[in-house]
Amino acid sequence: MAMATTLFVGGGNMARAIIGGLLQQGQAPTSIVVIEPHEATRLALQQDLGVTAHADSASLTEPVDVVVWAVKPQVLKPVMQALAVQLHSALHLSIAAGVTTAAMQQWLGSSRVVRAMPNTPALIGKGIAGLFANADVNQADRTAAAAVLQAVGEVLWVEAEAQLDAVTALSGSGPAYVFYFLEAMQQAGQQLGLSAQQAYQLAVATFEGASALAARSEETPEVLRQRVTSKGGTTYAATTTLDQLDVKAHFIAAMQACHDRAAEMAQEFGN
Numbered sequence: 107m108a109m110a111t112t113l114f115v116g117g118g119n120m121a122r123a124i125i126g127g128l129l130q131q132g133q134a135p136t137s138i139v140v141i142e143p144h145e146a147t148r149l150a151l152q153q154d155l156g157v158t159a160h161a162d163s164a165s166l167t168e169p170v171d172v173v174v175w176a177v178k179p180q181v182l183k184p185v186m187q188a189l190a191v192q193l194h195s196a197l198h199l200s201i202a203a204g205v206t207t208a209a210m211q212q213w214l215g216s217s218r219v220v221r222a223m224p225n226t227p228a229l230i231g232k233g234i235a236g237l238f239a240n241a242d243v244n245q246a247d248r249t250a251a252a253a254v255l256q257a258v259g260e261v262l263w264v265e266a267e268a269q270l271d272a273v274t275a276l277s278g279s280g281p282a283y284v285f286y287f288l289e290a291m292q293q294a295g296q297q298l299g300l301s302a303q304q305a306y307q308l309a310v311a312t313f314e315g316a317s318a319l320a321a322r323s324e325e326t327p328e329v330l331r332q333r334v335t336s337k338g339g340t341t342y343a344a345t346t347t348l349d350q351l352d353v354k355a356h357f358i359a360a361m362q363a364c365h366d367r368a369a370e371m372a373q374e375f376g377n
């Protein structure tokens with residue numbers, strides 16, 4: 107029997123991360139094919155990862171079992187429609203933000219569609235992806251789709267497709283919030299007399315340490331925060347300032363905007 111082949115349509119940042127994870131898990135490079143029109147990106151994938159990369163689907167001769175759609179949401183519709191007939195018998199896994207399974211099922215003329223929202227820590231195997239499939243998708247297809255993303259981290263299934271917009275607001279775009287905080291902490295550290303490098307080292311190690319502590323602890327983040335906070339002490343001075351400035355409410359508003367944009371993209375790119 108022929109080896110199961112995974113096709114990536116789009117070989118950019120996210121695709122490269124996932125391919126790297128699959129290879130590390132022992133999937134053979136000969137069983138991974140990429141369609142990537144940008145020549146330099148294509149050559150880098152071939153040279154660095156040893157996978158086959160084509161400029162377009164005309165040179166695609168391999169039978170494909172799973173297709174990972176990793177192009178920008180804006181171009182997904184025409185790209186899917188152009189390849190729909192050729193890839194009709196495959197399982198489809200899309201990582202495009204905001205594009206619904208209903209729209210993709212229509213463009214592909216296939217119901218075997220799983221939609222996912224990964225994140226960039228996938229680049230180092232520490233991603234987390236939300237997944238959704240409607241009732242048409244059988245267990246074997248769900249397992250196969252999840253396996254692709256488990257190669258680069260954790261997966262979490264959601265029951266309702268709209269919840270993927272919340273996943274986008276949390277973990278999909280979430281790494282950017284962490285980097286934003288790191289920028290702020292570094293800037294503050296410098297203003298308070300540290301070098302940029304010292305401030306950055308302290309900020310990154312604090313994020314790493316506090317995240318690991320939260321992951322291992324049975325306590326809520328609120329309790330963990332209280333443990334750092336002595337009444338009338340230094341942390342208290344910081345957190346009361348955060349509360350006075352209503353930072354939590356502003357942060358929630360930012361995530362709401364992210365969620366709403368994800369939902370809006372379904373209208374923009376999904377018709």
Ligand SMILES: NC(=O)C1=CN([C@@H]2O[C@H](COP(=O)(O)OP(=O)(O)OC[C@H]3O[C@@H](n4cnc5c(N)ncnc54)[C@H](O)[C@@H]3O)[C@@H](O)[C@H]2O)C=CC1
Nearest residue numbers: 116117118119120141142144176177178179201202203224
């Ligand atoms: N970057 C992120 O944090 C996340 C991105 N996503 C989604 O992943 C998808 C890919 O994002 P990135 O990898 O960041 O983007 P990217 O821009 O790095 O990759 C997209 C690739 O698609 C290629 N492409 C363009 N037209 C094509 C065509 N007709 N056929 C085949 N390939 C084509 C481009 O040359 C490019 O290499 C997007 O839909 C995005 O919404 C999802 C979760 C997180």
Ligand SMILES: O=C(O)[C@@H]1CCC=N1
Nearest residue numbers: 203225274278279280
């Ligand atoms: O900003 C975006 O649209 C993509 C989706 C989640 C993270 N990046």
